[in-house]
Amino acid sequence: MHNMRLSVTFAVTNATVTNGPERMTKSSGVEQLMQRIAEQFDALPRQQQNVARYVEEQRANIMLQRVNEVAEGAGVHASAVVRFAQRFDFSGYSEMQAVFRSEHTAQVAPARSYQQRIRRVIEDGPEQMEPAQMALRFIDASRAGLDDLAGEFDAKSFEDAVDLLVKADTIYVVAVRRAFSIASYIAYALQHTHKRVLLVNGLGGMYREQMRSIGKNDVLIAISFPPYGKETLYCARIASQHKAKVLAITESGMGPLARHASVLLKVREGSAFAFRALTSTICLCQALFVALAYKLELTVEETTPPGEYDD
Amino acid sequence: MHNMRLSVTFAVTNATVTNGPERMTKSSGVEQLMQRIAEQFDALPRQQQNVARYVEEQRANIMLQRVNEVAEGAGVHASAVVRFAQRFDFSGYSEMQAVFRSEHTAQVAPARSYQQRIRRVIEDGPEQMEPAQMALRFIDASRAGLDDLAGEFDAKSFEDAVDLLVKADTIYVVAVRRAFSIASYIAYALQHTHKRVLLVNGLGGMYREQMRSIGKNDVLIAISFPPYGKETLYCARIASQHKAKVLAITESGMGPLARHASVLLKVREGSAFAFRALTSTICLCQALFVALAYKLELTVEETTPPGEYDD
DNA sequence: AAAAAACTGGAATAAATATTCCATTCGATG
């Protein structure tokens, strides 16, 4: 009778707790533990059943909660919580909590030192891996990067960035090496607006010359990630000396590019095999362009004349 | 018997429930704190800068980490971490950590999922849409594209593509307009191998001239999507006339580019607001490069000289 | 180059948190 009621309670809470879309994960330690708890549930003393219910309901938060919070939440004494953990073969609450903690610890790959990256590659032993497997793994890293982009999305900065571009007279774009392709995309896309656009490409080594005429009503879009390209930093410095606005797209608010930034868009890419993705960065830039296009009240037709826009 | 029922309830709900990190726009305490840290960054002592960097990078995990973990991660002594927190007006590390903690627990309650927000955005129609909402919508489209890339992944073609490149003498790369940035990325990446690489960029309108010397041991990587750029098609035609191999990256096996292809990699991008993403294409190209690099048995040193590879 | 100021890290101390102990209560069973 009580059991009956119990299972209903469980069902309801679970339905409520459901969170946003999630990528597939392996059957975790937490899942297994929950399973064990469920199996033994009926054999548990009354208070420990309360603890079980609470843990199930709060599974996403247990990692943060102290014994006393759990105890209070479950309406029992702290020692009951400890005994609960011990019944499931943990030395105490702390050890049980570790299961929940390790589950959560987020995957943050980037910004490793060069040495660390090498070590990682060697450990992973990619030489025995099929190309297709490597590809899938890399795609997955990119997906993780996009998830992060969506999850950490900073609406305020993004809208500031759009505003900056709306008000800009001429838009300069600079990035070098790995990020250059991003700059070239932005420059291309912006051609579809009525803004004047200048891609600072360093052709003939003329960064200085190309930046020469930037002025206070202009905006420089600068894209750079560690280890920051000196050309990009140089351009950002020139821009701020000329009182132009700088829209920085970079990894951190603390890198050298951030110093010159009027608006800062942060992107943390996923990585695999010590190799950084570019997907999140380009996605952000495309989103920026789409938002700008609508803000400028362009119709889609104007932005993308059929037969010309794509490719 | 009741046990049975109960555990079934668990199993079912567990399979359904996904409790990943919630996706929400953050203008929150953490974001504000990051802002303050970034502002003061330059004025910080060296060790505290390390702490700042570490905190920024690990912002999602700080809530779980003890002072010592943070200290170790940042490569400093625990007391430096405490002093860091105190500089930002907290009584100590614990108080600062609370900011990160409360961020997380707050996210569980409002539970308005990313999907829900998107749905609402669509209902509202783009005209009244905030830039940030549009951005999220676009990011979501990109994610869908990547999901598709992973789901429909054709291992055979991919490995053929890698083989083609391994055997190539000189690699030519061509794409125009929207896809040009992809070509420029590929050309850049391939510079890190020992292959000769030529980006057919049409500078001065010289497509014909740049393609002139392609030969039967060479490979042309051609990237094009509807409506296909005539320059790209032209190059593909020349390549096949010269008996060179063509690696085509395109949308369908029936487009004009497929006709000339030795190997065909299909990519279907996501799109939003009648605007196509580029994420899947670039992701595929990066995967291609990673796989190629290892196939060529490059050491990491050769591929990524320190201070030069990134950006 | 000397003096002052700021920074650092080991060790002591303080605080918090978790665990155990034990006297008491509860509830099942004969």
Add this chain to the structure above:
DNA sequence: CATCGAATGGAATATTTATTCCAGTTTTTT
């Protein structure tokens, strides 16, 4: 309804974790 075993919660203890102190060092200033 008396007895026993299990469960409970207050309080003592142990442990872990955070903070402060201080002496030595480095960095900056003059």
